[in-house]
Amino acid sequence: SHGGTPRRRRVGASLALRDGAGRLALRWAQRAPRRRDAAVVRADGREGGGENEAPERVGDDDDVAAGLWQPPRSRRGGGGGGVGKVAKRRGSVPPVGRYGSGDAARGRGAAAPAPTQDAASSQNGALVSGDDTPASAFTKNGSLVSGDDKPAAGPPSVTILKVPAPGSGVILPSVDKAPEIVVPDKTMPPPPGSDFRSSTSVPRPYSADNPELREDKSAKVVESAPKSEALSSPIPAVQEETWDFKKYIDFNEPDAGRDDSWVDADAEASSENHQDYDSGPLAGENVMNVIVVAAECSPWCKTGGLGDVAGALPKALARRGHRVMVVVPRYGDYEEAHDVGIRKYYKAAGQDLEVKYFHAYIDGVDFVFIDAPLFRHRQDDIYGGSRQEIMKRMILFCKAAVEVPWHVPCGGVPYGDGNLVFIANDWHTALLPVYLKAYYRDHGMMQYTRSVLVIHNIAHQGRGPVDEFPYMELPEHYLDHFKLYDPVGGEHANIFGAGLKMADRVVTVSPGYLWELKTTEGGWGLHDIICQNDWKMNGIVNGIDYREWNPEVDVHLQSDGYTNYTASSLDSGKRQCKAALQRELGLEERDDVPLIGFIGRLDGQKGVDIIGDAMPWIVGQDVQLVMLGSGRRDLEVMLQQLEAQYKSKVRGWVGFSVPMAHRITAGADVLVMPSRFEPCGLNQLYAMAYGTVPVVHAVGGLRDTVTAFDPFGDSGLGWTFDRAEPHKLIEALGHCLDTYREYKESWRGLQVRGMSQDLSWDHAAELYEEVLVKAKYQW
Numbered sequence: 001s002h003g004g005t006p007r008r009r010r011v012g013a014s015l016a017l018r019d020g021a022g023r024l025a026l027r028w029a030q031r032a033p034r035r036r037d038a039a040v041v042r043a044d045g046r047e048g049g050g051e052n053e054a055p056e057r058v059g060d061d062d063d064v065a066a067g068l069w070q071p072p073r074s075r076r077g078g079g080g081g082g083v084g085k086v087a088k089r090r091g092s093v094p095p096v097g098r099y100g101s102g103d104a105a106r107g108r109g110a111a112a113p114a115p116t117q118d119a120a121s122s123q124n125g126a127l128v129s130g131d132d133t134p135a136s137a138f139t140k141n142g143s144l145v146s147g148d149d150k151p152a153a154g155p156p157s158v159t160i161l162k163v164p165a166p167g168s169g170v171i172l173p174s175v176d177k178a179p180e181i182v183v184p185d186k187t188m189p190p191p192p193g194s195d196f197r198s199s200t201s202v203p204r205p206y207s208a209d210n211p212e213l214r215e216d217k218s219a220k221v222v223e224s225a226p227k228s229e230a231l232s233s234p235i236p237a238v239q240e241e242t243w244d245f246k247k248y249i250d251f252n253e254p255d256a257g258r259d260d261s262w263v264d265a266d267a268e269a270s271s272e273n274h275q276d277y278d279s280g281p282l283a284g285e286n287v288m289n290v291i292v293v294a295a296e297c298s299p300w301c302k303t304g305g306l307g308d309v310a311g312a313l314p315k316a317l318a319r320r321g322h323r324v325m326v327v328v329p330r331y332g333d334y335e336e337a338h339d340v341g342i343r344k345y346y347k348a349a350g351q352d353l354e355v356k357y358f359h360a361y362i363d364g365v366d367f368v369f370i371d372a373p374l375f376r377h378r379q380d381d382i383y384g385g386s387r388q389e390i391m392k393r394m395i396l397f398c399k400a401a402v403e404v405p406w407h408v409p410c411g412g413v414p415y416g417d418g419n420l421v422f423i424a425n426d427w428h429t430a431l432l433p434v435y436l437k438a439y440y441r442d443h444g445m446m447q448y449t450r451s452v453l454v455i456h457n458i459a460h461q462g463r464g465p466v467d468e469f470p471y472m473e474l475p476e477h478y479l480d481h482f483k484l485y486d487p488v489g490g491e492h493a494n495i496f497g498a499g500l501k502m503a504d505r506v507v508t509v510s511p512g513y514l515w516e517l518k519t520t521e522g523g524w525g526l527h528d529i530i531c532q533n534d535w536k537m538n539g540i541v542n543g544i545d546y547r548e549w550n551p552e553v554d555v556h557l558q559s560d561g562y563t564n565y566t567a568s569s570l571d572s573g574k575r576q577c578k579a580a581l582q583r584e585l586g587l588e589e590r591d592d593v594p595l596i597g598f599i600g601r602l603d604g605q606k607g608v609d610i611i612g613d614a615m616p617w618i619v620g621q622d623v624q625l626v627m628l629g630s631g632r633r634d635l636e637v638m639l640q641q642l643e644a645q646y647k648s649k650v651r652g653w654v655g656f657s658v659p660m661a662h663r664i665t666a667g668a669d670v671l672v673m674p675s676r677f678e679p680c681g682l683n684q685l686y687a688m689a690y691g692t693v694p695v696v697h698a699v700g701g702l703r704d705t706v707t708a709f710d711p712f713g714d715s716g717l718g719w720t721f722d723r724a725e726p727h728k729l730i731e732a733l734g735h736c737l738d739t740y741r742e743y744k745e746s747w748r749g750l751q752v753r754g755m756s757q758d759l760s761w762d763h764a765a766e767l768y769e770e771v772l773v774k775a776k777y778q779w
C-alpha cells in the first residue's frame with residue numbers, strides 16, 4: 001500500500017531456497033579512556049561496543065580543559081550521535097554533530113602538536129616495505145626507510161604532507177617493490193573502449209580447454225613475476241601454489257544438493273549479451289577482481305548486519321565468476337587463516353606500524369585478515385576505544401587494505417591492480433577511496449582500479465575536529481574534501497563525506513534508504529553531498545545467505561528440540577521450534593499463543609523503547625514476547641525489567657547470541673521491527689524466510705521489503721505502520737494478532753508468500769555487478 005519497490009523475482013508458489021598505541025595527537029593513549037556512555041554489558045559480563053545513540057553531550061568544559069574528556073563510545077566507532085538530542089555547544093568545544101557524531105569532537109583546549117615535516121613521512125604515510133628495502137632509501141611513497149626495516153620509534157610527528165598536486169608532474173621516488181608485483185602487462189586492462197574480455201585476470205574457468213584459461217592459469221605468472229618479498233624474506237615464505245583455477249575458483253563443483261536451476265535461469269537471462277555464455281561465468285565479460293573491505297565479517301567478527309553482508313555478498317559475487325577477496329582486520333586468532341609471511345609497515349597517526357597478512361580460501365572467496373597489534377584482542381569489542389583510537393585503527397586498515405592486491409598472493413598470485421574494484425563499507429573504510437585516489441591514482445598508479453562505497457548506516461560518519469586531519473596523512477589540498485559544516489555540529493572533518501565524494505560509485509542498502517538519505521531528515525548532515533552525487537548512487541537491497549539463514553539447513557535448529565523445516569513442513573516444523581523456544585526460555589508451552597520476537601542492537605535506531613512503551617497493551621493480550629539484544633545500558637536494563645515484571649509472558653535476553661537469534665526467528669510467529677530508521681534490515685528478511693510474519697515501521701529497507709498485507713486481495717507479506725510510535729505499533733500488532741487468531745488461512749498465506757520469495761544474495765550480486773561495471777568504465 002506504500003508503493004514498495006518490487007525487488008525480488010518471485011520464484012512462484014514453490015519454495016526455492018538457496019542460498020572504534022601510539023601517542024596519537026600526543027595524547028591518544030596517555031590516559032585511560034573515560035567511559036561516559038553506557039557500556040555494553042554482554043550476557044557473559046564482557047564489555048561490548050557502545051551504541052550509535054551515544055549521548056549527544058560534547059563534554060564538560062572542565063573536562064575538556066583538563067584534557068580528560070573522552071567522547072562516548074559508539075558501536076561503529078565514530079558513530080554515535082543518536083536520534084533526536086541536540087548537543088549544547090559551549091566555549092571552544094569543537095563541533096559535534098547531531099548526525100550520528102558519537103565521535104564528538106575532542107576539546108581544542110589542549111595544545112595540538114605543531115605540524116612538522118617528518119623525514120619518515122611518506123606519501124601514504126610510510127609504506128615501509130620488508131627486507132627488500134635498501135638502507136636509507138625512499139619508498140615509492142616517499143618514506144625514508146632504514147635498512148634493517150625497523151619502524152621508526154619515538155613520538156609520532158604530526159604532519160600535513162606536502163604532496164605534489166595531481167598533474168604537477170612530480171613523481172615521488174620509489175624503491176618499494178610492491179608496484180612491481182602488479183600483474184603482468186598482459187593482464188592489465190586495455191584502454192577504455194577496447195575489449196575487456198581479454199584483459200580480465202580471471203579467465204573463463206568453466207572450460208579446461210578454454211585457450212584463455214590455459215594462457216592465464218599458468219604458473220608462469222608466478223615465475224615471471226618479480227620475486228615476492230616473502231621469497232627472500234627470513235620470515236615464513238609464501239606458500240607457493242600452482243595457479244589452478246579449477247581448484248582455486250571451485251566453479252565446477254557446486255555443493256551437493258544445491259538447487260542450481262536458478263543459475264541456469266540467470267545465465268539464460270543474460271545470454272544475449274555475451275557469446276559463449278554456456279562456457280563462461282555468469283558475469284560473462286564483466287568478470288572483475290573484486291576486493292570487499294569491511295570492519296567486520298561474519299562468521300569471524302560480527303556486531304550486526306554489516307558483518308552479515310561482508311560474509312555473504314562476496315560469495316555471491318564469486319558464484320558469478322568474479323575473483324573475490326574480503327579484507328578484514330584480524331581481531332582474533334582465526335584458525336582457518338594462515339600467515340602468508342608478508343610484513344609491511346604503514347604509518348597511522350604518526351606511528352609506523354607492522355602489518356601481517358593471514359589468508360584463507362573459503363567458498364570461492366579469498367579472505368585476507370590484516371594483523372596488527374592495534375586489532376588484536378578486540379574480538380569482543382571491535383569498535384571499542386576512544387574515537388581517536390578507532391580512527392587510528394581504520395587509517396591503518398585502509399592504508400594496508402588498498403595495497404593488499406599488490407602484496408598478498410592469493411592462490412599463488414596477487415590480484416594486481418588491473419580490472420580491480422574495491423567495495424568499501426561504511427565510514428570505517430571510507431578512507432579507502434580517498435587513499436586510493438590521493439596516493440595512487442593522482443600519481444598515475446592504479447589507473448584501472450575503482451572504488452565503490454556502500455552506505456549501510458549513515459548515522460556513523462567518523463566525525464572529528466578539523467585539526468585532526470593531519471593524522472590521516474593526506475595532501476593538504478584534500479582537507480577541503482573532509483571539511484563539513486552543519487548547523488548543529490559546526491565545522492568538522494567528516495570521513496564518510498570525503499569517502500562519498502572520492503568513491504567512483506556509491507551503493508545504499510535499499511532504494512528507499514537512498515531516497516531518505518537525500519532529505520534533510522534522513523541524510524544526517526550528508527544529504528547535500530549525497531544529492532550532489534546522485535548520479536553515482538544506487539540502492540540495492542541486501543540478500544540472505546541461505547547457507548546460514550535457511551530453516552531447512554539451519555544448524556541452530558538441530559538440537560534442543562528444535563527442528564529444520566521447509567514450506568511444506570512449516571506447520572509441524574514451526575510448532576516444534578516454537579515449543580522448543582518456549583521450553584528453552586521457560587515460557588509456558590502453548591501452541592495457540594502468538595509468540596512475538598524482537599532481535600537487534602539496543603539503540604535508538606531499532607526502536608526497542610517503543611516496544612517498552614507499548615508494553616502495557618502487549619501484556620494485556622494473550623501473547624508471549626521474546627526480545628534479544630545488546631547495546632545501550634538503559635535499554636538492556638529495560639529488557640531485564642520487563643522480563644522481571646511480566647515473567648509469565650516476557651523474556652528479555654541481554655547479550656549477543658547468534659544461535660538464539662536463529663531460534664527466535666524460527667520459533668516466533670511474529671517479528672516486530674519498530675525501527676526509527678532502517679537502511680535495509682536483515683531480520684525481517686530472515687523472518688520471512690522462516691515463515692515468521694514481520695510487523696515493521698515502514699521506513700527505509702523495511703518499506704521496500706515488507707509489502708503490507710491486503711486481506712481482500714490476499715497479498716502482502718506482513719504489517720506496516722507509518723510512524724515509529726507506540727500507538728501505531730499497537731494498531732498494526734492488533735491487526736496482526738487478530739489475523740493470527742481468526743484467519744488461519746490468511747496467516748498461512750502470509751507465511752508461504754514470505755517463504756516463497758527469492759531473497760538470495762544472487763540477485764543482489766547481479767545488481768552490484770552492474771554498479772561495478774559502471775565504475776569500471778568510468779573515467
Ligand SMILES: Nc1ncnc2c1ncn2[C@@H]1O[C@H](COP(=O)(O)OP(=O)(O)O[C@H]2O[C@H](CO)[C@@H](O)[C@H](O)[C@H]2O)[C@@H](O)[C@H]1O
Nearest residue numbers: 304305456600601629630655656657658661679680681682
Ligand atoms: N543480540 C543479538 N544477538 C545475535 N544476533 C544479533 C543481535 N543483534 C543483532 N543481531 C544480528 O545482527 C544482524 C543485524 O542486522 P540488521 O540488518 O539489523 O543490521 P544493523 O542495523 O546492525 O546494520 C546496518 O547494516 C545492515 C546491512 O546492510 C542493514 O541491513 C541495516 O539496516 C543497517 O542498520 C542480524 O543478523 C541479527 O540477527
